[in-house]
Amino acid sequence: MTVRSRSSAPRDLLGQSLTWLCGGALALNLLLILGLLALIAVQGLGFFWQKDLLLLTLTDGTRVFAEIHEREVRPAAAGGPRLRLKTGNRDLTGLDFRWVEESAIAGRERPRDAVLLERLEWGNFHGRAVELRHDGEVRATGAGVWEAFGPVHEAGLRLRRRVERLERGDIGTVNMEIERLRLERRRIEMGGADPARRAARLSEVAAREAAAQERFAVLAGRLATERREMERDVLVMEAADGQRKEVAAGQIVTALRPNTLSVGERAWLYLTRTWTFVSGDPRESNTEGGIFPAIFGTVMMVFIMSFAVAPLGIIAALYLREYAHQGPLVRLVRIAVNNLAGVPSIVFGVFGLGFFVYLVGGTIDRMFYAEALPTPTFGTGGILWASLTLALLTVPVVIVATEEGLAAVPRIMREGSLALGATKLETTWRVVLPAAAPGILTGLILAMARAAGEVAPLMIVGMVKLAPQLPIDTTAPFLHLERKFMHLGFHIYDVGFQSPNVEATKPLVFATALLLIVTVTLMNLVAIALRNHLRRRYASSVV
Amino acid sequence: MPDSDVETQPAPAVAPPPGAPHPVIVHPVLRVDHLSLWYGTAQALHDISLDIPDKRITAFIGPSGCGKSTLLRCFNRLNDLIDSVRIEGGIEFEGASIQAPEVDTNHLRRRIGMVFQKSNPFPKSIFENVAYGPRVHGMRRRRDLDDTVERSLRSAALWDEVKDRLEDSALGLSGGQQQRLCIARALAVEPEVILLDEPCSALDPVATARIEELMVELKDRYTLIIVTHNMQQASRVSDFTAFLYLGRLVEYGETQRIFINPHMKQTEDYITGRFG
Numbered sequence: 001m002t003v004r005s006r007s008s009a010p011r012d013l014l015g016q017s018l019t020w021l022c023g024g025a026l027a028l029n030l031l032l033i034l035g036l037l038a039l040i041a042v043q044g045l046g047f048f049w050q051k052d053l054l055l056l057t058l059t060d061g062t063r064v065f066a067e068i069h070e071r072e073v074r075p076a077a078a079g080g081p082r083l084r085l086k087t088g089n090r091d092l093t094g095l096d097f098r099w100v101e102e103s104a105i106a107g108r109e110r111p112r113d114a115v116l117l118e119r120l121e122w123g124n125f126h127g128r129a130v131e132l133r134h135d136g137e138v139r140a141t142g143a144g145v146w147e148a149f150g151p152v153h154e155a156g157l158r159l160r161r162r163v164e165r166l167e168r169g170d171i172g173t174v175n176m177e178i179e180r181l182r183l184e185r186r187r188i189e190m191g192g193a194d195p196a197r198r199a200a201r202l203s204e205v206a207a208r209e210a211a212a213q214e215r216f217a218v219l220a221g222r223l224a225t226e227r228r229e230m231e232r233d234v235l236v237m238e239a240a241d242g243q244r245k246e247v248a249a250g251q252i253v254t255a256l257r258p259n260t261l262s263v264g265e266r267a268w269l270y271l272t273r274t275w276t277f278v279s280g281d282p283r284e285s286n287t288e289g290g291i292f293p294a295i296f297g298t299v300m301m302v303f304i305m306s307f308a309v310a311p312l313g314i315i316a317a318l319y320l321r322e323y324a325h326q327g328p329l330v331r332l333v334r335i336a337v338n339n340l341a342g343v344p345s346i347v348f349g350v351f352g353l354g355f356f357v358y359l360v361g362g363t364i365d366r367m368f369y370a371e372a373l374p375t376p377t378f379g380t381g382g383i384l385w386a387s388l389t390l391a392l393l394t395v396p397v398v399i400v401a402t403e404e405g406l407a408a409v410p411r412i413m414r415e416g417s418l419a420l421g422a423t424k425l426e427t428t429w430r431v432v433l434p435a436a437a438p439g440i441l442t443g444l445i446l447a448m449a450r451a452a453g454e455v456a457p458l459m460i461v462g463m464v465k466l467a468p469q470l471p472i473d474t475t476a477p478f479l480h481l482e483r484k485f486m487h488l489g490f491h492i493y494d495v496g497f498q499s500p501n502v503e504a505t506k507p508l509v510f511a512t513a514l515l516l517i518v519t520v521t522l523m524n525l526v527a528i529a530l531r532n533h534l535r536r537r538y539a540s541s542v543v
Numbered sequence: 544m545p546d547s548d549v550e551t552q553p554a555p556a557v558a559p560p561p562g563a564p565h566p567v568i569v570h571p572v573l574r575v576d577h578l579s580l581w582y583g584t585a586q587a588l589h590d591i592s593l594d595i596p597d598k599r600i601t602a603f604i605g606p607s608g609c610g611k612s613t614l615l616r617c618f619n620r621l622n623d624l625i626d627s628v629r630i631e632g633g634i635e636f637e638g639a640s641i642q643a644p645e646v647d648t649n650h651l652r653r654r655i656g657m658v659f660q661k662s663n664p665f666p667k668s669i670f671e672n673v674a675y676g677p678r679v680h681g682m683r684r685r686r687d688l689d690d691t692v693e694r695s696l697r698s699a700a701l702w703d704e705v706k707d708r709l710e711d712s713a714l715g716l717s718g719g720q721q722q723r724l725c726i727a728r729a730l731a732v733e734p735e736v737i738l739l740d741e742p743c744s745a746l747d748p749v750a751t752a753r754i755e756e757l758m759v760e761l762k763d764r765y766t767l768i769i770v771t772h773n774m775q776q777a778s779r780v781s782d783f784t785a786f787l788y789l790g791r792l793v794e795y796g797e798t799q800r801i802f803i804n805p806h807m808k809q810t811e812d813y814i815t816g817r818f819g
Contacts, residue, residue, distance in 0.1 A: 410663070412659055412661055412663040413663055413665065415621060415624070415657075415659065415663070416659060416663040416664075416665065416725070416728075417665070417675070418621065418624070418652065419619060419621060419652055419656065419657035419659075419729075420652065420653070420656070420675060420676040420679065420728065420729070420732055421649045421650065421651075421652040421653035421676065421679065421680060421732060422649070422675075422676075422679040423649055423679075426679045430665075430675070430679070431665050434666065434667070435665075435666050
């Protein structure tokens with residue numbers, strides 16, 4: 001006893017310090033993750049808060065309306081602290097952000113009549129509203145402009161919604177019909193029917209084409225009228241340096257006087273802006289507007305991927321674990337499957353391009369969409385091919401998790417089923433698979449998380465910077481698997497590093513990253529809830 | 544411990560000497576004829592022959608590893624699941640060999656049901672557990688299933704305890720209830736023989752007593768074969784008892800006779816607790 005207690009003191013010390021080391025490593029990991037999340041959250045969420053619009057007078061005499069976005073502290077030798085200002089008015093000055101040294105600012109004012117316009121084009125305008133015109137004649141000037149502009153703005157917004165509906169709905173439908181008729185004509189021309197019948201059918205199609213063109217002309221005329229209507233009301237703005245700019249009411253997304261807003265109004269503004277960001281379409285090469293198509297594309301791609309990877313992975317794992325003779329070959333296959341998870345994802349992308357897009361897609365095009373060639377339908381990147389490529393990428397995860405789930409089902413459970421006269425297939429389907437379902441879902445959750453964050457392989461199999469249409473819409477056949485799609489991960493890259501206006505998009509990068517994290521978390525939570533539901537249903541014995 | 548005692552035993556008898564006659568059983572349900580079984584190269588059963596009587600309880604007793612469970616699992620060919628098993632000799636079920644390759648094991652296992660040592664209800668509701676067998680054998684109508692489930696649970700003396708929570712998970716039942724559920728599940732496919740592999744070894748005495756009562760009730764309608772290492776259990780419930788030792792059938796006879804007047808020295812040593 002004495003010997004043991006004497007020698008155990010240093011060993012206890014070692015054990016304790018090891019415990020501290022392990023705990024410390026965990027704490028460091030958690031800290032890093034929390035720090036990352038906090039950084040993204042703060043940077044991304046702060047973006048939508050409306051700051052004061054200050055009228056700054058610089059020491060060289062110039063005046064500018066600006067929001068202060070960032071203050072960088074630098075040593076005095078390097079020039080002292082400097083400010084990053086959002087000055088807007090890109091159409092006048094060429095830039096909407098600029099760095100100004102704090103010492104160069106001679107005066108700051110918070111004029112209550114400073115106006116911020118969010119426009120469809122050219123970004124924000126900072127200035128004062130000086131005139132409101134209708135068809136060129138002045139309706140209001142000076143202090144009355146803001147009040148008079150209210151109803152005009154409302155009407156402008158309504159008008160714009162109408163134009164959008166017209167463009168997307170009616171004109172879009174007619175356009176698609178014209179395209180369909182064109183393809184039908186090609187099909188008839190390529191087909192081998194006898195000449196008389198072919199001519200008859202061609203003339204019929206031509207008649208329908210003419211009708212569609214006529215409808216298109218009518219709609220285009222209406223659109224032009226609406227467009228002109230949008231240009232009739234004009235707000236004349238004056239920048240801080242006295243330059244004037246006419247802004248059509250139809251171009252204005254929001255108009256506000258930031259310095260008059262209360263905290264409550266700012267909070268409301270914050271919520272509506274966040275909602276616009278989440279639900280709106282991108283504008284101005286993705287630097288403004290929302291990112292809804294990217295969210296939609298990401299979620300839908302993960303969905304299709306799950307539908308592809310689940311059966312594939314589960315069936316493969318079933319064979320490996322339940323049916324294959326457990327020999328060296330199966331062990332080899334298992335090692336290979338595990339290694340597949342380590343192959344660089346871009347390699348999967350290249351494979352997807354070569355196999356799915358060119359080979360499978362090209363074949364489908366030749367067989368079913370020959371009339372559209374040389375424009376590819378499935379023979380080009382699309383959401384289906386991207387999802388299938390990711391399914392290949394994540395299938396090892398599902399196989400491994402499913403195998404583990406199957407191995408955890410006790411032998412006695414299978415014997416119980418077999419002893420009742422059930423076949424092996426019935427046993428697998430009705431007893432083993434349900435019991436292994438939570439494990440399988442865990443694998444699927446991991447696969448989904450991996451797929452949602454993957455960008456590299458998607459860049460060559462169908463992900464694009466800006467997709468004009470969602471893969472699901474109201475025109476038959478509603479689900480357009482051949483369409484290209486947007487993705488949050490790629491959106492981050494594109495907005496942050498490929499944008500012409502990097503300063504403007506920096507907060508967008510954080511906001512998009514935050515949204516990607518939230519989206520992945522939400523999808524995982526749904527899957528986890530499903531798994532827990534299954535666990536409760538198939539709760540393992542308490543023994 | 545049985546292991547250390549076994550080591551001190553003298554070398555086991557090669558075959559039962561002629562002094563241990565088998566009981567004469569008219570119209571046996573199962574006939575085991577010179578059955579030997581190997582796991583790979585290790586022989587687990589040595590030349591076993593015995594007849595199982597109809598509508599009676601037959602108990603297999605013996606120390607751990609004597610082959611009684613292996614013999615039991617030959618009757619529904621559950622040993623088929625193990626790749627390395629090789630069998631010689633034969634088993635006849637109602638006059639027909641069950642060994643033949645053309646025998647439909649699913650059909651055989653429907654006629655010869657089994658209850659395992661550790662209760663193994665499926666992770667499903669109580670109802671679905673009992674309905675499982677009838678379902679895989681093609682029963683689809685809800686009314687038929689309802690009737691079968693109720694009848695089976697009543698036969699297993701479980702109906703009154705679970706009738707209000709048939710849709711609850713079977714895993715929420717107590718150990719004894721789970722084992723009776725497994726019996727009900729086996730009864731639901733209307734077997735002729737029920738194999739019970741140490742069905743009470745994981746249960747407390749009260750639950751054990753209920754299962755034993757149940758077995759006695761069931762023997763009017765079914766042939767039961769029970770493997771047990773509990774000699775009191777064998778003497779309480781069974782009509783015939785077979786004592787197996789190291790893969791050999793040492794003695795087989797009416798339970799009363801075996802326990803009161805064993806012919807073989809090894810049987811006597813085992814039932815009097817000198818080893819095992």
